[in-house]
Amino acid sequence: MSAKQITYENIDPKVRSMIMVGLTLAMLIACLDGTIVSTCGATIASELNGTALYSWMITAYMLCETVMIPISGKLSDLYGRKPVFLVGLVLFVEGSLLAGMSASMEMMIACRALQGLGGGILIPVATAAVADLYEPAKRARMQGMLGAVFGIGMGLGPVLGGYITEYIGWHWVFYINLPMAVIAFVLTIRKFPMPVDDGEVLIDYKGMAVLSALLLDIILLFEFEGDRFEWVSPVTAAMVVLALVLMYVLVKVEKKAAEPMLAPHLIHNRTVVVACIMMLIFGIALTGSMTYSSMFAIYVLGLSVMEAGEYAIAMVLGMMITAMGSGQLLTRTGYRPWLAAGPVIGAAALFLMSTMGPDTDLTYYAAYLFLLGLGLGCMMSTIMVSVQNSAKQSEMGMTTSAVNLIRSVGSTVGTAVFAS
Incomplete structure (x- = not known):
């Protein structure tokens, strides 16, 4: 290794701290924009005369974000986190600026797709960069902070979107990203730890194409299932068969690739496999419960959209406590107590939520959401630290992105x- 090679062992602590603040800001705006249109989307669609295309505002972002996660992770291993991260930040800013200027629903959907591409770079690369910036013993605290930021962004997105639309105007739902993105750019333009230059960079274009097609097929299947077509239908059967074929082709392609997008040997890493299973559960529980508990609050408990969003902050608070707490205490307790407690607490919260009805007191509703947040917060940062500490440094981006990808699919x- 060259004497000039920057690693977590010799990076200037002040530079590292500034980079970390920039990464955190970028991750926050990416998470916010994953959910921010859920409360103001109907207003935007109405003003742009595109109500029939409303669902694509959310779907376009989600599709592009999910497809970009594994690609950006691998590219950051090959080219370094900094250039890939900055490209993602520029794409996100362009998408945000143009979304705020949208004059038609088609333009809005295209801009949301561009935002999704940027978001699909920012979240996994920021997460992977922690392993470059900090030694293994200190990663837990920083991943705990990012886990808390993830929860804050996901939870506050709908509330923030609603307030901005009501009191300022929906255009500022997107413009609000710009100052934070500029600050993040300035803070992360400094010298990152870089991968060792091993000569020629080989990009797995075939794997990239097949994996993207597979993810598009899976996401569209679950996104439109039961709405555009039935669970048991020829369309469903065709998409399932296509997914199986693409999965088989992907394995064949990746086994032959010099620098695979998702290395087949990851399946032999028990930590990664268990982490993917738990992150799938995390994704299902977080997004599913956040979406439909708010619908329950609105249509059964009689809350307004804004009130439902405000109650959802209880889940965010729970996630913050255990995400940051696990990060602080992980070196003393180890992984197992948190990974054992998280699913148990989360399952108990979901069971309690299943007992709710029209007469449920709002205090209990908030308490159940808070309990679910506690359970989910035990898992995210703990899982990520365990994965990074078991991964090769040269595959940190790919391994981290694999887990983030499963969370997104979940x-x-x-x-x-x-x-x-």
Whole structure:
């Protein structure tokens, strides 16, 4: 390794702290925009005369974000986190600026797709960068902070979107990203730890194409299942068969690739496999419960959209407590207590939520959401730290993105399952 090679061992602590603040800001705006249109989307669609295309505002973002996660992770291993991250930030800013200027629903959907591409870079690369910036013993605290930011962004998005639309105007739902993105850009333009230059960079274009097609097929299947077509139908059967074929082709392609997008040997890493299973559960529980508990609050408990969003903050608070708490205490307790407690607490919260009815007191509703947040917060940062500490440094981006990808797919599946 060259003497000039920057690693977590010799990086200037002040520079590292500034980079971390920039990464956190970027992750926050990416998470916010995943949910921010849920309360103001109807207003935007109405003003742009595109109510029939309303669902694509959310779907376009989610599709592009999910497809971009594994691609950006691998590219950050090959080219370094900094250039890939900055590209993602620029794409996100362009998408936000143009979305605020949208004059038609078609333009809005295209801009949301561009935002999704940027968001699909920012979240996994920011998460992977923690392993470059901090030694293993200190990663837990920083991942705990990012886990809390993830929960804050997802939970506050609908509330923030509603307030901005009501008191300022929906255009500012997107413009609000710009100052935070500029600050993030300035803070992260500094020297990141870089991968060792091993010569020629080989990009797995075939794997990229097949994986993207597979993810599009899976996401669209769950997104439109039960709405555009039935669970048992020729369309469903065709999409399931296509997914199986693409999965088979992907394995064949990746086994032959010099630098695979998702290395087949990850399946032999028990930590990664268990982490993917738990992150799938995390994605299903977080997005599914957040979406449909708010619908329950509105249509059964009689809350307004804004009131439902405000009550959802209880879940965010729960996630913050255990995400940051696990990060602070992980070196003393180890992974197992948190990974054992998280699913148990989450399952108990979901069971309690299943007992709610029209006469449920709002205090109990908030308490159940808070309990669910506690359970979910035990899992996210703990899972990510365990994965990063078991991964090769040269594959940190790919391994981290694989887990983030499963979480994103879980979010899509969770929405469909809870809808059913």
